[in-house]
Amino acid sequence: MARQGWEDSEFPIVCETCLGPNPYVRMTKQKHGKECKICGRPFTIFQWCPGAGMRNKKTECCQTCAKVKNVCQTCVLDLEFGLPTQVRDTVLQTRDDVPRSNVNREFFVASVEGQLGNDSLINYAKADSTAREQLKRISRVEPYYKRNRPHICSFYVKGECKRGDECPYRHELPIDNDLSNQNIKDRYHGKNDPVAQRILNRTDRSRTLNTPEDKSITSLFLTGIEKDISEQDLRDFFYGFGEIKSINVVQKSKVAFINYATRAAAELAVSKTFNNLNIKGRTIRVQWGKARPQGPRSDLQAGIDGSGSSSYAAPMGGPPAPPSIDDLINMPPPPPPPGQGSFSYPSQDPTALGTVGGREFRA
Template sequence: MATSKTTNTYNRQNWEDADFPVLCQTCLGDNPYIRMTKEKYGKECKICSRPFTVFRWCPGARMRFKKTEVCQTCSKLKNVCQTCLLDLEYGLPIQVRDAALKMKDDLPKSDVNKEYYIQNMERELARSDPGSVNSKLNEPNDLLMRLARTAPYYKRNRPHVCSFWVKGECRRGEECPYRHEKPTDPDDPLADQNIKDRYYGVNDPVADKLLKRAAAMPALPPPDDKTITTLYIGNLGNLTEQDIRDHFYQYGEIRSVSLVPKQQCAFVQYTTRAAAETAAEKTFNKLILGGRRLTIKWGRFAGPYWPLQP
């Protein structure tokens, strides 16, 4: 005799079971031999409220244990880490990324509409690549390149502040697994963060801080003298003249490249002012070659080359 599906069986069909989490390098930690526990249907997703597989691990020595907070479907919809909910490509809050790419959040907020929407998107993600769901995420953006971290920020994995130490009552000393330092000022905007605001890209204090930093970033206006077509390239390290030429030729025809090894700098002179302006705009405060962020300024020729003061 065939048995009918109960409501509980129907609901379980929409629960998520995964073999590996979707994490950023910072949350994963620097230990290549990390141990991770897996609990099937161990928690409700903090966005869609569906039970999902929870992973828990310690990202490194004297770091706090971390776990996945949202399901993989919600993570892939926004291309974010399941734990910190920061963008996987740039390591930035969703609010910053969406503002830079001029994206709008179309995820429904009501429970019924949200459940229906996520079920449909889950089927679409199963049929196609996650990046194809929102093609704008793959578009290069100058603002995101300037704000993005170039290396993992493991300091974010530190333990929480010891509440007993704050009250002067901690007796563990160096064996205490929590931090013994002054806690964050409760009036500091960064002390008021929550997962839903970060996921939906609204009222995120970290995003507000980064957007203000972007607005205050210095610019590189072209000099009034139209005959100047030379750029000063500093902080070269071990980069060679060929490395400089190979990168800067894409912006226009180069007349000469002068390398000054003692000062670890170079001067790139273009044949046209338009090419020099394009190179300055594309590289200022965002060019990384050989693992070093290069200094870009306008230069002038007066016997030897010299950088123009901003």
């Protein structure tokens, strides 16, 4: 067999997730060790272990096919956004020009191989800025090393694995769903990819948010507020839409409430940030809030947000607002259980504290 056109490379084209968190990765290299799963030509195989407790990874397609679609040689996901090619091509409105038939595929690969160099056929510089922002919102900011987990132990599924904790495979039962039917060719060409379908269904939301009829509602409800996003970060971003009355960040629940002074400012903020808000690499969802009825509050409650006005808001259609601190303080005690008089516990009886038999007890 002639070796003309066979690939001989020195380092693979892989994403950060497949490479793993270990900075001292040791790879094995085998020239012409396997044929590419896309074009069928022999290419150089690289194999490595990303880290402890992970399975070995290897390259699945040649570098020419990877450069054509700008994908990783191992997971066949986009190198820039880490998304399936079907999601990227749908958002960027590009077509899959790679032929599938043997003769046309060989001619196409031979024609583009000389002009590729270190670049790919996907030109992100010419892409629409709105489409790029949408890809950034749905992409992962950090590597997803969970993809490198070991495979499920087939002996454990049959109930015959005797290695216990020493087994290098996962002891889990497989889940039969749409994600069970994946293959590299469909992912590469962006056709019938179940992972891409899930992502597109999750992100196929309306571009506008219904405005509540109650004109007194001027608050926004934000979700996805991580610890690295402070109140000042939100104030610096949202003050450009109008005057802000108060901002309340609840780090424990990863939510925030922004109260504007006018309804026009709140509507402008919603129109600009709905499904289009990213602060410090974090995707934040914006919804309309529902203001709690105004009422007197104690100094302790007013000190939560540093203002005398009510700053709590619950999402539209969400659960009711929690009781205020005044309500908790003035809440009457529960009724005593039957047979115990007016006190639920002996320690609640002031006449019994520190006394034994009616006399004061001294240690």
